[in-house]
Structures are given as C-alpha cells and as structure tokens.
Amino acid sequence: MRALALHWQILIALALAAGAGLFTDTQTKLLGVSLLGSYELIGTLFINALKMLIVPLVVAAMVTSIGSIGSARGFGRLSLRTLLLYLTTTAAAVCVGVLLINLISPGLSDGQPVGAQLGLDARAAQIAQSVKGGAGEGLTKILLGVVPENIIEAARAADMLALIFFSLVFGYFMNQLEGVPDATLKAFWEGVFDVMMRMTMWVMRFAPLGVFGLVAEVVAETGLGGIRPLLVFAATVLAALAFHMFITLPALLCFVGRINPWRYFKAVSPALLTAFSTASSNGTLPVNIACLENNVGVSKKISNFVLPLGATLNMDGTALYECVGALFLIQAYGVDLTFGTQVLVAVMALLTAVGVAGVPAASLVAIAVIITSVGLPAESIGVLFVTDRLLDMCRTSVNVMGDGAVTTLVARWEGETQFKV
Template sequence: MPKIKLHWQILIAIALAVVAGLITGHPDETALGARAVEVYDFFGTLFISALLMIIVPLIVSSIIIGIAGIAREGRLGALGGKTLGFYIFTGLVAVIVGLVAVNMARPGFINGEPAGDQLALDRGAEEVVDQVEEGGAGELVDIFHRMIPENVIRAAADNELLGLIFFALLFGFFMTRAKKENADTLYRFWDGVFDVMMRITYLVMLFAPIGVFGLVAKVAAETGVDAAGPLAIFALTVVAALAAHVFIVMPIIIRVITGHNPYRLYMAMGPALLTAFSTASSMATLPITMDCVRKNVGVSQKTSSFVLPLGATVNMNGTALYECVAAIFIAQAYGLDLTFGVQFTIVVAALVTSIGVAGVPMASMVAIGIILTAVGLPLEALGLLFVFDRILDMLRTATNIYGDGVCALIVAHLEGEKDLLPKSQGNVNI
C-alpha cells in the first residue's frame, strides 16, 4: 500500500479536525474523560512544544553551515557577490511588499475589531502587549542592541533569536578563516549538529498531522465556522501580495536593470513554474529550472550552474513575504497596533529566517515560530495557518522559482552575456 505523503496527511487531518471540532464543540462534550477541547489542546500544545524544542539548535546550525559552505568553497567572488546581493535585495523587496499588503488589508481585524475571539486565541490582548513590550521589541534602538547578545548561552535560553542569528552569521563566516584543522573540525561538528537536528525535525513532522488536528479541531470546537472569515482574508492577502511581487515588482526590476521585456520570462520559465506549483519544492524543481534557464532564457552553463542551485537553497522571496504577512496577521488578531520597531524586527527576521531554514521540512512554519518568538508574540496561533498552508505553499514556491530565474537573467546580463530572452519562445521545453 503506497504511503500517503505528508502534505496529504495534513490536509486530511485538517478536514477531519473541522468535522470533529464542529461535532464536539458543545461544552458538555467529553472524550477520554475530559472535555473534547482540552483533548485537542493537549495534542496541539505537544506539537507546538516540539517545534519550540528544535528551533534554537536548528536555526543556529543551519545558518552556520550555510554561510560556511558558501565561504568554504570560495564562492564569495564577483559572481557570488552579485548573486547573493540580488537574492538579499529581492528578498527584502518581497518582505516590504508583504508588509504593505498586510497593513492595507488588515486581515487580523474584522469590522474594526481584532479577530482573536473568532480565531479562539486564548491570551488576551493586554497580556500579549505586555509580553511584546517586555521583549523590548517596541524600540528600534533596542532591536539593534538585542542583535548583539552579551551572553550567547543566555540568549539561547531566553529565545533571543535575533542575537543568535547574528552570532551564527559571524561564526559561520569566520569559522572558515580559522586554521584549516580547526575549521574542518568545527565544520564537521556543526554539520553533525545540523544532521541530527534535521532527523529530529523529520521525527516531529511525522506527528504534524496529529498536532495540526489538535490545533485546528480546538479552533473549530470553540468558534464553529467563525474562524473561516479572517483566515480566508489572510489567504487572499498573501495571494495578492505574491501576485504584486511576481507581476509588478519583479518585471520592473528586470526592465530597469536589463532593458529586456520582462513578460517573456513567464513563458520561458513556464515548465519550472508549473512544476514548482505542483510539487511545492524548490529542490525538486531545480533540474527543470536549470533546463528552462539555459535553453529558454539563454543563460550560460557557468552562470546558471552557480546561481540556480544557490537560489534553490537561499532565495525564498515568496517564503519571506508569507512569513511577514503571517506574523503581522497574528499580531493584528491580538489587537496590536504594531510600532515601526516591531515591524522592522519582523522584516529582518523574515528575511534572515527564510534563508536560514530553507531546507527544513515545513520551513515556513518553523520560521514563523522564530519570528513570533523574536517579537514576543505567543505561538498558539501557529496552527491556524495550516488551514490554507498547502495552496499558499504551492504559490510561494512558484514565486521562489520565478525569483531564481530573474536572478539568473540579471546576473547573466551583468556578466555581459548576450542573446538573453530571445523573442522567439517557440521552442520552450514543456
């Protein structure tokens, strides 16, 4: 009997959770000797706790290995600088697009009121506000102070993730500048830590359907169908922001930098975009992406063989945009009027974590957990995002792949390559 893939298991769990929640939503309904809602909350809380358990070692080891791997292989030259610079730039642009969209649409508010009650968020707004203020996320200056931790161990214990991310970036880069024997030992150590954490992450993900069932069933039991409205508006906000990034912002960047007709790239990248949408995996799409970029866009083997594999690992425009919108949506649902400092923290965290956890199963959920923790928001709302996550994952993966193609085109142009994006697209590989 063929094994059901994880995303289908999660989708089935969501459907069953909605049904179970609606059936057992009455306060008198019990299961296993306790109220049904308490049973759902038990499994949902276990899943959230497991995610919290893996965040610190996973994010630190993944960033250290990622940065060290790039520097170790000598790929930080001119071509590497242009590629990484463009990926960071477009990632930042994507986050800003998401920031504008979520502040305009305000999906976390329904008729001017926070949607927390409709989404069955347990904590009151006052408690969350106090937690955010205690975390120091309200002042821009304090954000920069927290990016440089006085004590790395204490920062890890207190989930001061901005400081840990900054430390990991520095450690990964300068690790390759140490004596060869020391650098090799450190690299093997952190690579081993990352390998172990990935195995633990896969173990946690095996229980994701049960955790998601508990989280969604709890919401359905407490709110009925009331939660559908805010979540649908949130999903539409994400879709609109992704569309604006892909069909407006990126074409402008292509036109300004290269002078080419940006809309030819959609046809040239068509097979890769469709594959990315169907698989929701940048790595699985990589062979088709490389074929499209070489044969249809006209980028050389030298450029595409460097830009695209790196992009499949670190270029996560759609993911970064989604993380930003999701974090602010949750804050809005609690009734928070986010200051510039908090939103700046979310922008930085979304940009860095979209790179740092790119290869992790269900990376966006792990990254959103990191962002919420960084700004002092509770993680209980994380389960709500699973309801529409599959379709949004497909869309943001296609956005990521399109961004890889844009980068390959622009870097090839900057490297002086000719005959890019030929007018005739009649031989597009499908």
C-alpha cells in the same frame, strides 16, 4: 501500496478537525476524558516538537549558509553581485507584504482584533499589553538585542535575533580558517544541519495529527467564525505574492536586464509548475537549472553557483509570508503595528528566511521564531495551518521565480549567456 502524500493527509485532517470541532463543546467527554483537552494536548505536543527544533535548526542553517558562500572565494565579484541582488529582491518582497498588511489589516474585523474569532490565547489582552510595552522601546531595544551578553542564555531564551547575529559572525570567521580546522568545522555544522533536517521531516510526518488537534480545538471553541479572518489573511498573502511575482520581478528583468518578462515566464514555466506542485525549493532545483540553461541560455558556470545558493539563501516568497503571517497574528492579538514592531518583524523575516529549509511547511517554524521574539506564544501559529498548504505552494513558486530572475540578471552582467528570451 503508495503512501498518501503529506499535503493530502493534512487536508483530510483539516476536514476531520472541522467536523470533530463542530460536534464538540467544552463539556464533551469520551470515556470520561475531555475531548477539548485531548485536542489541546495533541496540538501542544506538535507545537512543542516544532519549538524543540528552532534553535539548532536555525543556527546550523545560518552557519552552513555562510560557509557555502565562503567556499566560493574565487568568485569574488560574482558572489557580491549575487548576494546584493538576492537581498534586494527579498527586501522588496517583505516591503510588499508590509504594505498590504497596512492597507488590508486582515487581523482586524470592523476595527476589532480577530483573536477571539480564531480562539487565540485567553490571555490575549495581557499578552497584547506586554507586546505593546516591548514595542514601545523601539529600535534601540532591537539593536541592543542583536548582540547577546551570553550566547548560552540567548539559546535558552530562544532569542533568535541574537542567535542569528552570532551564527553569521561565527560562519564568517569560520571561513577565515584553513586546512583541517576549516574542513572539520564545516563538516560538523553540515552534519548538524542534516540531522536537524531529518528531525524536521520526522516531526512533519506528525503534522496531520498536530493540525487535527490545533484546528479541532479552535473550531470547538469558536465554531466556523474563524474561517473568514483566515480567508482574508490568505487573500492578503496571495495578493502580495502575485504583486512580487508578476510586477516586481518582471520589472527587474525588463528594466535592469532588458529581458522580455513574458518570454521568460514561458521559458521557466516547467520549474514554476514543479515548485507549485511540490512546495519544495530544493526539490525544484534540478528543474530550475535545466530551464535556465536550456531555455534561457544561462551558462553552467553561473547556474551551478547562483541557483544552489539561492535555494538556500534567497526566499522571496517565504520572507513575504513570514512577515505577513507574523504581522497578522500580532494584529489579531490587538497589538498596534507600530513602526518599531514592523521593522523588527521585517528584519526577522529577512534573516530567518535565510535559515528556512527549502521543504514544505518549513516557514511555520520561522514564523514561530518571529512571533516569540515580540512576545506572542508560539502556539499562535496553529491557526495558520488551515490555509498553509495552498500558500506554501504559491510562495515556493515565488521563491523559484526569484532565484531564476537573479541568476539571469547575474548572467547578463557577467556576459555568461546565450540568451533565448
């Protein structure tokens, strides 16, 4: 008998959690055991498992990503154009997310933080004050934190900005090696990344249990009052994703590449539908390559280099979601979204999106990285599970659309096309 797909398991867990939470209060016990405490235990174990993966997963992903770029030294100009375009589209997506967060303020209701409605940490006021203090030091603290004094201490403290910087530098100089040392190091880091990916997928098998514990605890403490802020948050994310997918990227195709956006959407629609249904950028890669080669007319030389690189490095929708999700939680805790805080979150979203695996729900690990870097507890991401599946499907479609758009533009500039759009 075929196993039920993970997203259906999570949706069932959400429904059961809502029912269990509604019939549970702080005094309810079963066989002498507090049900609320049991929910908290299950949720905490799941969050701890995700936190366990963060440092090795992100470091290995960043090093292997830089290694994959270095392995294509012969592409020279092609590599530079590809990376610049990927950076541009991802930065544009993050800017859209920041703009809508400031316009809509989903973390506020009638001017007040929604943290209490979401059942966030009881120490919300204390946490908010500490985050405000950290943000007040501004960009100087951010820049000083990039370069670690001690990389082991940075790993112990999960100082992700410092670890990302170290990983990028390490990956760059790893590519300067030749022969056996180069091959050995790349094989090692690729092996570490593969192992961490397997561990991540293993942990995600327990996501339904984790979601049940996290959501049941929130509903038991706050009732269904937390649904409205989450719906506003989801609407904010969807609006930002739609803007990037249907305005920003088509504008690039039209005005920079002289390509008809409508005909382009029709040409790549199988890839977009596959991305939406699977919520996996990696799983959609073969379909995206086929669409660009057969329907758009991109050459194999371009598609076979630019698209796999994009599936690893270019995550427009993921970066946007990470940014909006982190800023929503910060706002929900009652922290003012100062310029310094928003810049820190935007930069972290840009960097961590590179290290996010192209598999369902991987963005939640990256959001945990971002919010802990500004002083919020990683457990806060539990509230985002409620709307994550739909948003995951949508942001994956944006990721795939961004990969295809960049590939098409690079092919246009390189003259490697027989365009059909």
